[in-house]
Amino acid sequence: MAIVKMNKFTLLSFESEKEKLLSALQRFQGVQFINLQEVDDLNEDDDKKELWKDEVGEKYSIYEDNLMKIKFSLDFINEFFPEKKSMLSMLDDKKEISLRDLEENIKSNNWNQVYEELKLKERTLNELNNEITKIEGEISELSGWRNLDVSTSELVKFKYCTAVLGTVAKQYESSVLADLERELKYSYIEIINKDNQDLYLLIVVHNSELKNADEILKGYGFTSFEVDIDMPPHHCIDENASRISKIKEEKKSLKASIEKYEADRDKLIEVYEYFTNLVTRLEASNNFLKTKSVIAMCGWNLVENNNELIKVIEETVGEKYFIEFEEVKEEEVEEVPIKLRNNGFTSSFEGVIEMYSLPKYSEIDPTPILSIFYFIFFGMMLSDAGYGLVIIAAAAFALYKSKDKEKRKSYKMFLFAGISTVIWGAIYGGWFGDLPSYFGIVPPKLLDSTGDISKIFILSLGFGVIHIFIGLGIKGYMLIKAGNIKDAIYDVLTWYVTLIGAFLAILSIGGKLGIIMLVVGLVGLVVTQGRTAPTIGGKIGWGIYGVYGITGYLGDIVSYSRLLALGLATGFIANALNLIISLFPAPFKYIAAPFLFIGLHTFNLLINALGSYVHAARLQYLEFFSKFYEGGGKKFTPYKLSDKYIKITK
Structure with a gap:
């Protein structure tokens, strides 16, 4: 459960082997190229150069032109006959096709003929539209003279x-x-x-x-x-109107003839992906350097894939290559792309990290800790077991329908969020609000959301303290790991002593121990928080200002009261909706109640689930991450096969 270890590779091979290498590496889908062309000393005179920038080649413009034609064809067909999608189509996975089958299909693909035919139809449609515009202009010009009963x-x-x-x-x-x-x-x-x-x-x-x-x-x-016309204006207007009707019929017939090209949509999509792969392959050359006969590539790849990368290269060019792997240097940490790897539960919450910012290569992956607290916080804020069951059912159905790894991560996150909601809903005794009470059922509960507000409030703040203390602990671990033991003592241990002492003193626990710890902690903060200032006065001033940071910690802890507030809001609104439905007079109540129940509770579920999703993330981003997390990592985006419309397999 961490950031996957990366290394940098440098690959040299003959330029004559470049195309085969790029094709093989594209299928490998495991390297991210580094742009070698950004080196400053490549701007010398050509006669002094030993290395030149590689280029995309002559075929690039041809492939780009083909892509434009194919995109036009797809857009033109979709304009008149959009692809029909059901409400559940978002759960559908992309069509899969092997690279070998795709290349075979392209050999018999008549996309160019389809393009020429569609382009002709577009020109014809434009001409008809222009003709209509022209005639309508003539009608508009004559409309004021309709009553003139003689030709001009x-x-x-x-x-x-x-x-x-x-x-x-x-x-x-x-x-x-x-x-x-x-x-x-x-x-x-x-x-x-x-x-x-x-x-x-x-x-x-x-x-x-x-x-x-x-x-x-x-x-x-x-x-x-x-205007010179040889008939009265009203006759000319009527004649032009008749011409417009005929042109519109012609347009209607022309549009109907486009319907047959719907069958070519899949073929066009396949050829689009094919040429996109070729363009991507050629664009990769913009990262390389070359001599008269040798091409130089550089990039990042997973350390665990080193041997597999070598195997791919050898199968492609034999022994006509040289490759060297280097460990990440300290000055390169900012540039290393990030790939996270976690277990089934934790990986579901990686999307929450990505929304904020991926960790840098020198940081730790916060996903394991975040996933636990996000799981707890989401359910505590939504806090209705009935709503949780609905979320579980929807997420389980989505997981059943989809096999896409990235989609499944999101669906699994909502599945776990639903499970957490059921747990907290059972703790509060909320099942679609107080719905069971209308049937004479009193579900068991550990906490009463109306009578135990103070207990829930203390529980919320307790979670906040634990969450923030873990964040401080991670900061201390990172400082110790980096060899900054003194900083860990000054910036973490002193805050632990101060905050724990403050809690013990406020709660009157442990006698004088809390006061002693608080005083020791505050003195430690005054002495250490200004240690980087150049003068004694500056050190004292910044030390006192550092003590003021205790108000920030108290504010962060109080911020966790939203766990109480949102949980109560969900339950009270659900109860109010049930009351509104029950007030309808019979027999209308028995007819309208099911529809009202579904509609109103769906609205409540969506609004409060959105609030829980946002605020559970907010507690991570502002209260938790601010204690240790910097972020700013760049996602590992390997050079790979295109998958805009379909997924191409090796």
Whole structure:
């Protein structure tokens, strides 16, 4: 139960063997490359270099282009025919296929033809959409002139007159009409249409008065309408609407024709994973250095896999390689990737650690201790055995459905959380609140959540003290392990003496022992907490300030009262829901009660389970980790086969 031991390897081989090596290491899935190209002295002139940066190669752009085409095809199919998934589909594992079968399937995969056909359909759809947009623009332009019962082409045939079509702002209606009638003696003015903003006018004016008419209209911001159509606008609008209907039918038919490509989705997914593997393989070269004939690789791998790694290399390139393994150096601790390994119970809670931060390689894995307290705290905060049984059933079903290792870790965590909830629910006597009492049943209980609040409060603080003391103990262990025995005494033992003395004095246990320990501890803190200050005054000042840290410990301990608060909240809300349901009058109660019970208690379960999940983690992150844990480790992410859509096995 710890951080898996890593070492660094350096691998040299002929460049001609690189592709085979990368393929074999990708199947091995056990190395994480280090980027050698970040070395500063590689920026010298080419004629002075002995090492060059490796490159992805010419095929990279081809593979990337293929990936873009395949992604387009998948997205295009999913746009019109999304993959149908049930509510339980999140429990389904990815389809598995061996690398050998995948490579065989690719040989007969007609993905490129599918892409070309789908691309043609996309172009056609775009053209149809553009045509609709264009026609709708024409309709919009003509809509205000629908009442005009003559084509614009007819209006240009007058010999001695000129017909003018256009709009002015509606607010000028009375004034523009008055000015036109007053100034023009030989004219015809007709209001074709009105809307909220504009006045649509037809003005037929004698050519001798045309200039005068233009001056009047210009003063009112007249906008002329100069569309040339050979039929009345309403006929043109109706014809365009008919054209849009036909285009939409064509689009509908075209979309229906895409349905047959649903059968190609799995083939496209397979080829996507295939080319992703090839791209990943080529991108790995961005980490390497080379000479004219030799390629240099460097990376991290598990110490226990050293022999297996050598075996893989030998099976691939024979004796055409050199490999060297190095233990982790002190200056490399920050860069070592982290892989955790714990037993079945503890590993279920690794996700809680990852949400915060993985430990550094020089730290210890806090998961074993965290898992115990998270198990206790979650159940104590949810604290209803009925809800616990529901969680157990849901988690057990998820575990039955899923074989994926990472998913199973999360499901197992909730299974254990459900077990803890049942235990604490039985201790408090809560089974869907006080539901048994409505049937004349009084379940046994060790603690009464309504009458033993003070006891539960003390129990919560007791868990807090134990939790924090263990955190301090881990800090002391880490300091002693690093050879800093004095720091362990100054920063851990003094706090143990101070806090234990304070508890004994407050609880009046052990006579004067508590007072003595408290005084000794406080003096020790004053003397030691400012030891790094350069002056005596600074040492004393920082020492006194260090004593102030006791308030932080007291605040941390009080923070564990949330174990009481959330546990009571779950129970009281459940009791209130049962009361609400019981108040419904008969016979409606007997009909509605089952539905109300399921709905209301499901809501209560979800809300309080979320609260328990968050606050159980919070107690670890703020109160526990702050005593010893730094974190900042980077997860071990080996160079491996792609698994975005399907899982490829060796």
